[in-house]
Amino acid sequence: MNKELTISDIDKILSSRIQDDAFKTLKSIPTPNKFKDMSKATNRIIQAIENDEVINLVGDYDVDGVTSTSIMVTFFSALGIEINHIIPNRFEHGYGLSPIILEQIYDGIIITVDNGISAVEAANICKQRGLDLIITDHHTVGDILPNAFAIVNPKQENCPFPFKEICGAQIAWYLCASIKKALNFEYNLMELFDLLSLAIVADIMPMVSLNKTMVKAGLKALASSTRPAIVALRQRYNLVDVTEEDIGFKIAPLINCAGRMADPSIALEFLLSYDEFEANMQLDYLIELNESRKEDQLKMFNEAKGQVDTSLPVVVVASENWNEGIVGIVASKLCEKYKKPSIVFSINNDVAKASCRSTSSVNLYELIKTCSSLLNGFGGHKQAAGLSIQTNKLEEFTRQINKNITVLPKLAEDKSTHSLGLFNISNVSSSVYELIESYRPFGITNPYPILTFLDVEVLNIIKMGKNKEFTKLTVGDTFQSIEVVIFVDFEGVEIEDKISFNATISKNEFRGEIKFNLMFKELL
Numbered sequence: 001m002n003k004e005l006t007i008s009d010i011d012k013i014l015s016s017r018i019q020d021d022a023f024k025t026l027k028s029i030p031t032p033n034k035f036k037d038m039s040k041a042t043n044r045i046i047q048a049i050e051n052d053e054v055i056n057l058v059g060d061y062d063v064d065g066v067t068s069t070s071i072m073v074t075f076f077s078a079l080g081i082e083i084n085h086i087i088p089n090r091f092e093h094g095y096g097l098s099p100i101i102l103e104q105i106y107d108g109i110i111i112t113v114d115n116g117i118s119a120v121e122a123a124n125i126c127k128q129r130g131l132d133l134i135i136t137d138h139h140t141v142g143d144i145l146p147n148a149f150a151i152v153n154p155k156q157e158n159c160p161f162p163f164k165e166i167c168g169a170q171i172a173w174y175l176c177a178s179i180k181k182a183l184n185f186e187y188n189l190m191e192l193f194d195l196l197s198l199a200i201v202a203d204i205m206p207m208v209s210l211n212k213t214m215v216k217a218g219l220k221a222l223a224s225s226t227r228p229a230i231v232a233l234r235q236r237y238n239l240v241d242v243t244e245e246d247i248g249f250k251i252a253p254l255i256n257c258a259g260r261m262a263d264p265s266i267a268l269e270f271l272l273s274y275d276e277f278e279a280n281m282q283l284d285y286l287i288e289l290n291e292s293r294k295e296d297q298l299k300m301f302n303e304a305k306g307q308v309d310t311s312l313p314v315v316v317v318a319s320e321n322w323n324e325g326i327v328g329i330v331a332s333k334l335c336e337k338y339k340k341p342s343i344v345f346s347i348n349n350d351v352a353k354a355s356c357r358s359t360s361s362v363n364l365y366e367l368i369k370t371c372s373s374l375l376n377g378f379g380g381h382k383q384a385a386g387l388s389i390q391t392n393k394l395e396e397f398t399r400q401i402n403k404n405i406t407v408l409p410k411l412a413e414d415k416s417t418h419s420l421g422l423f424n425i426s427n428v429s430s431s432v433y434e435l436i437e438s439y440r441p442f443g444i445t446n447p448y449p450i451l452t453f454l455d456v457e458v459l460n461i462i463k464m465g466k467n468k469e470f471t472k473l474t475v476g477d478t479f480q481s482i483e484v485v486i487f488v489d490f491e492g493v494e495i496e497d498k499i500s501f502n503a504t505i506s507k508n509e510f511r512g513e514i515k516f517n518l519m520f521k522e523l524l
Helices: 007-018 038-050 063-078 120-129 168-183 189-202 209-224 228-236 244-261 265-271 276-305 327-338 364-369 391-404 430-437
Strands: 055-058 084-086 109-113 133-136 150-152 315-319 342-348 351-357 375-380 384-390 419-422 450-464 470-476 481-486 498-510 513-523
Touching (some): 038 133, 038 150, 038 168, 063 109, 063 244, 063 265, 120 133, 133 168, 168 189, 189 209, 209 228, 209 244, 276 315, 327 342, 342 391, 364 375, 364 384, 364 391
Parallel strands (some): 133 150, 315 342, 419 450, 481 513
Antiparallel strands (some): 342 351, 450 470, 450 498, 498 513
């Protein structure tokens, strides 16, 4: 890493990332019939439509689940069909299709979106009651498949769909496409791409191939969408062009906070708003909830850090005082801080529920599976999962999972998260920024390019934020300086220190003045 990168070097590196991508255009993406059971599911739904049966839709409380539900409701509304849609409240119903949710469903067929692949007990109840169950999900398939009428999940055995790492909303969209074709219905499926892109980005799908192509189209759709909720978001945040970062840092937290702090139906009603007045009323409430979420999250994160045993390979923390809706965010932040799989439990009497996040080198689902005999249940995928356990088994779970990780095969390290190489602060310019921007959208496995800056003098330090939780450095020299914005814990650096760090380039526009700054990643 001795040679400094040029703009040409950066262009070559970014070009090489996507040279082997399949499905680079919307015309080339796989068709719905590539999914196992898609035709079976489609035919049963059409039968339900023709026989005027009740169509029950069960979603999930995160962005993927809420947008999946929105996509289905919007499409069926265009067909002139009102469907009975339910999104579980995590505090009352738990996750996904459950026996509790089935108490609200009396007849017709059931379609799940972004959940269901672990709903073995609920599927058996459906069978007993004569309710045909169609599962559409993208989470990792467990050892036992639910006894459903049809299962549409690219991760199940013998599913020929050629790209496995897609989210629940994409499968919901494909189901709509399949129904549209079977009915020969005139409908522009591109009208759903604004919602679709929210889910792909928020659910942290690999930003390559099919996902990159869909999100690229979805970002354009977000910029021009007339959907009242999207118009309200663009106006509120002054978004002309919507980026994947706008989704990840501004839009997704608002949609997620409804399910974390209150009820996910609030976010669903927002996305399905009939007019801008209604959308803005719902948006005000979501912003209020999100501010409360931020305060609770900071408190939880600080408490969690106090419990971390840094000598162990897996972070496991727990408390009776933590909101189970926020534990996933805290797990992500702990994983980022300690570079270890992180499991955060919210204890409610004799049951503890956890959200788990992992580094790219550890398959979280397989790691948790090694402790399955201790658990009430679990589900998820390589880097994110959830689980439930009796509180009296927490100590043994902690012991086992830290033992088992030492023998679990490591995944190949994702080198795309590494720095591209050395870069000189004096070369940060609009040309470099615009080149990088031309390769959007970025995301997991294809992140926004990270650059390394060596031995740079710190000229100024400012603490920012309501609780002084953010830091802004000015670095460089009297002739060339630049601001570095830091959103993680940052201590131990003083003015006149020389530091080396990794960062990405960002543009800041204020009152017509454009400045470039750096978004801090890590100190070297």
